[in-house]
Amino acid sequence: MARTMLYENNLPKYFWAEATNTACYIVNRVMIRPILKKTLYEILKSKKPNISYFHPFGCKCFVLNNGKDNLGKFDAKSDEAIFIGYSLTSKAYRVFNKRTLVVEESIHVVFDDNLLPRKDSCDDYDVGIINAFDGGQTSKEDEIPTIKEEDTQDPPLEALKDLALEEKEVSYPREFNHVKDGEILGDPSKRVTTRSSLKLINRVAFISCIEPKNIKEALKDDFWIMAMQEELNQFERSNIYTLVDRPSNQSTIGTKWVFRNKPDESGNIVRNKARLVAQGYTQEDGIDFDETYAPVARMEAIRMLLAYACYHNFKPFQMDVKSAFLNGFINEEVYVEQPPGFEDSKFPNHVFKLTKALYGLKQAPRAWYERLLNFLIEKGFEKGKVDTTLFIKMYKNDILVVQIYVDDIIFGSTNECHCKEFAKLIQGEFEMSMMGELSFFLGLQIKQ
Structure with missing residues (x-):
């Protein structure tokens, strides 16, 4: 059945x-x-x-x-x-x-209920999806004849550049006029790859659509292993920890992996993100952490900034700090367990002594905010008296405005040259991903 x-x-x-x-x-x-x-x-x-x-x-x-x-x-x-x-x-x-x-x-x-995908009506469903999961196998009666042998060869590099620029729907006839084998030039068993199906297969092939529930499931998926390794490489670049002997006079905080699929503005999955977090609920006040408060921009402040940019006719830009909390320095002596599934083979019982904040720690948001605050003050910015997530830098005839929302930075200036200088300045201090003109933020779609 x-x-x-x-x-x-x-x-x-x-x-x-x-x-x-x-x-x-x-x-x-x-x-x-x-x-x-x-x-x-x-x-x-x-x-x-x-x-x-x-x-x-x-x-x-x-x-x-x-x-x-x-x-x-x-x-x-x-x-x-x-x-x-x-x-x-x-x-x-x-x-x-x-x-x-x-x-x-x-x-x-x-x-x-009346629309079912039949063998003679392939256009009712996305043939690209079926081919992507079918592994590229077709029956002889469904094979589509090719025209010439040389036409099925790999396209030149110039042609490949156009693949990302054109997304075209391909319609299929309801009945194929099959040609006898003797009238076909080339190998009739070779499949025809369309631009739209090639783009779909590429997206499916390098991203896992399933979020693992635990580390055991993640270790069975090569894509999530790569995502976890990318997170650990970020730790290495940021000098987050030092591998030391387990302390006898202080408790060690556990760690766990969190797995999320990152969608784009249209909801399509574009990235597998694995985050190593500390189990901060086991921290003890006065021992593992002290102050934890960090200001967060209100939605009203974001809207006021957009209105200000519209009034003064300048474009707001957006950039994102990669693994922002890993940039914050901590003053307390904190020890955490090694990442599950990635324990050191030589020292499996050792622990990490943190030199910077880790996601999940109670003081992590404050540590990141203070790091960014000190950096901007050193570069000549003034912190807002009411909104402490707003930073302003005055020039002779221009103004540069910067709004901070955790790891997202919105900025704009009456002179776009100052925006380029700010982007270069902050990218020299932190690892950033430039997102260009502000188009989508906290559920708001901005048309510029």
């Missing part, structure tokens, strides 16, 4: 588990046992099953974007998806989101 469901709906083998689960779910509720004349569901629950919510497996549907992604005013509020089953723990449906390439469970789904 599961095999028929996949074949009939032209879905890749990647969905075999979902098809099997859905087939079992349906059989338990509709197949009547000859002797008892009841379904398995009736035997177990002592009541007849409700099948009014059933929908055809593989049908087209639309799932509500429930606020996880930042939507613009005119962006679609739902994503096109493929219906693949029913949740076993709730009343939700299981769907495959064609935009994020993730299986979701949601009760906010609208179905088009």
Whole structure:
């Protein structure tokens, strides 16, 4: 039954588990046992099953974007998806989101039961997704003939540069006019790769769409291992710790990994981020930390800055500090456990003595703020008297305004040359990622 469901709906083998689960779910509720004349569901629950919510497996549907992604005013509020089953723990449906390439469970789904992907109507579904998960295998009857042998060779470098500039939807005819093998020039078994499918496969191939729940799951995924190694490399560059003997007169704070997928403005996953954090809830006041307060910019302050920039007709820019809290110096003597899964093979019982703050420590936000505050004051900036996250530097006829929101920095000037100087200045002190003109910040979309 599961095999028929996949074949009939032209879905890749990647969905075999979902098809099997859905087939079992349906059989338990509709197949009547000859002797008892009841379904398995009736035997177990002592009541007849409700099948009014059933929908055809593989049908087209639309799932509500429930606020996880930042939507613009005119962006679609739902994503096109493929219906693949029913949740076993709730009343939700299981769907495959064609935009994020993730299986979701949601009760906010609208179905088009009459639209099923058939073998002769490939345009109803994204063929690129099916090919990406199918491993590039096609049957002989579905092969598309090539024109010339030389046309299937690798394109020159100049042509590859255009791939990122053009995203084109490819429509497929409902019926292919098959050509006899004798009339085909070249190898008919070679597949045709379109620009849109190439872009999709590249994105799927180098990013894991699944967030691991613990370190054991993460160590089974090469992409998350790379993400954890990148975090540890950042520790090395920032000189965060020193490997020392475990102290006998002071407690050691535990560490754990936190895994998150980073989306872009459209909600597409663009990065796997692994963060090593300290279990700060075990810290003792007066021993592991002292002061913890750090100011954070209010949304009203951000809006006032944008209004000020609009009034004086200058562009605000944005940059992000990579691993900001790792830049803050701490005064207390703090020891933490080695990263789970990455213990030193020679000294597995040693611990890290921190020289800088670590995410999760209670004093980490304050340590980062003081580091940035001292740096800006040294460079001639004045701290705001009311808003201590606002910094101003006056020039002869111009002004440079800098607003701090934890690790995000918004800045602008009546003379854009001062913005370039500030970007160069702060990039020389911290590891930054320049994001250019401010376009999206804390749920606000800014058009410039």
